[in-house]
Amino acid sequence: MVRFKNRYVTVTIASPTVPENKPLSLKSKIFHDTVLTKIQQLHGDFGIASVRTGFLTKYCNENTRIAILRSRHGPHRFVTSSLPFITKIGKLDVSIKTLHVGATLKHSFKFIQKYQRAYLDNMWATLKTEEERKMLEAAVMDFTKTDVAINIDNIS
Template identity: 80%
Template sequence: MVRFKNRYVTVEILSPMVPENKPLSLKSRIFHDTLLEKIQQLHGDFGIAALKTGLLTKYCNENTRIAIIRARHGPHRFVTSSLPFITKIGKLDVRLRTLHTGATLKHCFKFIQKHQRSYLDSLWGTLKTDDERKALEAAVMDFTKTDVKINIETIQ
């Protein structure tokens, strides 16, 4: 049996249309489909064939605008080279910035935790009540928004 190595790409989604304090209305399925379209456009059938079996959008947080993409080791370079060229996801004008590429999901979540903690510290000054701060912390530090069951359909 052969073990397949994966790479996890942590991406920040920047949208000038939506203010920083409002969440994006972004689903991981739309993000995944947009990424596949761009890879098809830039790398053709070879890029799609190399990535089709292992490409998943593992995590997409609308509050902090961070997503994690899983790709197989090797073809993950097609993903990282295609990300800067994505300018529209659905109806949103966006700019994608690669934050981290890791070998395990655990290390990506550790990186996100540090990144989101600094994001929280910068936004806490704008909030007035303690209840607002607790609600923001709960939304930002929520790592349960993985849409794996939606992405399973594309594997089979």
């Protein structure tokens, strides 16, 4: 039996047309198909054939604009090299930046937690009321929109 190693690519999705305080109307299936289409354009049949097995969008948060893609080790290089060339997802103009490539989903979520905590600290000063701060914290630190059941509080 052969064990396949995976890589988890954490990306941030920026859109100049949507204000930063509003969520993107982004579905994980559309994002997944867009990445596969771009890999097909850039790397051809070999690239898409090597990536398609084991490729999955594990996490896509519309509020924080962060997504996690799972790919097998080796073909993950096709994924990471194709991401900067994606300029449209559906009808939305976007730019995608790779934040982290990790070996486990647990480490990717730990990275996201640190990244979102820093984002929350930066945004904290711009809010006036305590109610706005609690709503922002609830939206930013929400990990329930995943396809994976993982408890972030137990990560150490």
